[in-house]
Amino acid sequence: MKPPLRLYLLAAEESIGTLLTQNNEWGKEHVVYCLSRVLTPVECRYTPIEKLCLALYYSAMKLRMYMLPVVVYIVSQTNLIKYMLSRPLITRRIGKWSLALMEFSFKYIPQKTVKGRTLAEFLADHPSTEIATKMCDEVDSLYLEHSSWTLLFDGSCISDRGGAGIIIISPRKWKTSFSFFLNYLCTNNQNEYESLIIGLEILLEMKARSVLTIGDSKLVINRLADEYRCLSHHLSPFHFLALQLLDQFDDYQLQHLPRHLNK
Structure with a gap:
């Protein structure tokens, strides 16, 4: 049985990025593939939730040959990815993405439970995507707790x-x-x-x-x-x-x- 993969999802104002990793035989996490791209003007108007869902859909379509045969643990900024994976959403673009992802074996894990070494290395290697600044903030605009x-x-x-x-x-x-x-x-x-x-x-x-x-x-x-x-x-x-x-x-x-x- 193949070991599971781990997919990090990142979304900024004008770009999205993903990092696919896997533990080797000694239990050390190593990079399998990384993706990032600039959002189109229309995609820039997506909500933060939609951008993360887009990052997941984009990664699944690009890395299908890696992810389809194994279980993939999703690591993201928000637990809302869990609802996209566990409940049959039927609303607009998120619904279309959800249907396309039904063939994959995805499981959600909170970002805080994951050690940040690999994620930090990924951000350091992609300074121009604007993702690093977005992720380094402890309180994202998505988490306005007291409003x-x-x-x-x-x-x-x-x-x-x-x-x-x-x-x-x-x-x-x-x-x-x-x-x-x-x-x-x-x-x-x-x-x-x-x-x-x-x-x-x-x-x-x-x-x-x-x-x-x-x-x-x-x-x-x-x-x-x-x-x-x-x-x-x-x-x-x-x-x-x-x-x-x-x-x-x-x-x-x-x-x-x-x-x-x-x-």
């Missing part, structure tokens, strides 16, 4: 499955949308809770500390605001999990948006 984020959520239900849609707006007004298939039979209210839970999990993994949560489900919003009591045993697990996630923020607000305005 307020906005989360809009909505759920939908069809005969045999559900759907969850969320929009995350950063303090710098970057907007990223996600759609998920929920591969189990559930009610509309359960879908609403599930959409909220997914959005809160993503924000917590991004180190957000303050959030304005907006949804068109009056039942969900008022129950979380303690204006309604949750008496349904079908909804109680979702309700308590959402409350636990909200309690992990330093500050949160709940806002109901009338359904006809939730486009």
